[in-house]
Amino acid sequence: MTPRENVRNADEISTVIRDDNAMLGLGIPERHDVPVAESWAALVKPGDENSTEYGDMIAQLRDFLNYVTAARPDSDTVAALRDDLERWGRRLAPMAVPERDQMFGHLRDLHGRGQTMSPTFVATEADRDNVWGTVRFGRYFLGGNGAVHGGAIPLFFDEVLGRLANSSGRRHSRTAYLNTDYRSVTPVGVDLTVHGWFVSEEGRKRVLRAELRSGDVVCAEAEGLFVRLNPGQP
Numbered sequence: 132m133t134p135r136e137n138v139r140n141a142d143e144i145s146t147v148i149r150d151d152n153a154m155l156g157l158g159i160p161e162r163h164d165v166p167v168a169e170s171w172a173a174l175v176k177p178g179d180e181n182s183t184e185y186g187d188m189i190a191q192l193r194d195f196l197n198y199v200t201a202a203r204p205d206s207d208t209v210a211a212l213r214d215d216l217e218r219w220g221r222r223l224a225p226m227a228v229p230e231r232d233q234m235f236g237h238l239r240d241l242h243g244r245g246q247t248m249s250p251t252f253v254a255t256e257a258d259r260d261n262v263w264g265t266v267r268f269g270r271y272f273l274g275g276n277g278a279v280h281g282g283a284i285p286l287f288f289d290e291v292l293g294r295l296a297n298s299s300g301r302r303h304s305r306t307a308y309l310n311t312d313y314r315s316v317t318p319v320g321v322d323l324t325v326h327g328w329f330v331s332e333e334g335r336k337r338v339l340r341a342e343l344r345s346g347d348v349v350c351a352e353a354e355g356l357f358v359r360l361n362p363g364q365p
């Protein structure tokens with residue numbers, strides 16, 4: 132079965148279990164094929180074969196983390212999984228490369244850029260100073276009682292605003308501060324909308340804000356200062 136077929140399968144499965152699991156973010160495959168405005172050019176560039184295959188693997192890994200989080204497996208299953216993971220670790224370890232060559236998180240042509248640390252941001256519209264899109268935090272990002280973990284939210288904001296801060300040919304900047312206000316519970320397993328925008332850009336300092344909504348409800352807001360790096364600054 133190809134990775135694409137896997138994803139379709141997961142889609143069919145998710146239809147069946149959506150009622151029970153929609154709130155948990157389970158069985159809902161990741162998406163990385165939604166068209167995007169040109170100013171996020173890195174995302175509109177079609178992925179090469181390799182990055183598409185890698186993106187499908189990452190989508191499976193995200194689903195897997197959601198299943199691991201939700202399951203209460205019997206001890207035989209835990210032991211089998213531990214052994215499988217150990218085998219995969221041994222297979223991958225000799226393939227380690229320097230940071231500049233790694234694929235994880237470096238695939239700018241994929242929504243979510245091929246990483247599992249934060250949920251996949253699907254950018255749907257953008258211009259030089261704004262980006263709009265959607266995100267769904269899976270069960271893996273659960274804090275408690277159906278709410279997304281409070282640490283996962285600023286991580287996600289940094290992902291969106293950090294990328295916007297460095298978009299449209301701007302020189303690279305780093306997050307100097309990132310303040311998050313939690314306005315209401317952010318639900319797991321629900322499609323949320325995101326808007327990030329520039330507030331100001333003066334000298335090296337870029338101030339950006341973002342808002343995360345579930346329908347009309349504002350779940351969280353953030354403000355970040357991104358400072359443009361001087362030559363030679365790490």
Ligand SMILES: CCCCCCCCCCCCCCCC(=O)SCCNC(=O)CCNC(=O)[C@H](O)C(C)(C)COP(=O)(O)OP(=O)(O)OC[C@H]1O[C@@H](n2cnc3c(N)ncnc32)[C@H](O)[C@@H]1OP(=O)(O)O
Nearest residue numbers: 231236237239289290293294305306307308336356358361
């Ligand atoms: C190969 C392919 C790769 C593909 C890849 C894809 C990537 C796809 C994107 C992913 C998206 C992820 C994006 C993550 C982005 C991070 O998360 S970066 C990691 C987290 N951040 C850090 O590690 C930063 C650590 N801090 C620093 O390095 C330094 O403090 C900074 C931020 C560079 C600033 O230091 P500095 O350059 O010495 O500047 P400094 O003179 O101190 O400050 C400049 C101005 O900013 C002000 N300022 C600085 N800090 C603050 C503060 N905390 N509060 C208020 N004002 C401040 C200063 O007061 C000063 O103001 P003015 O006096 O000029 O008015």
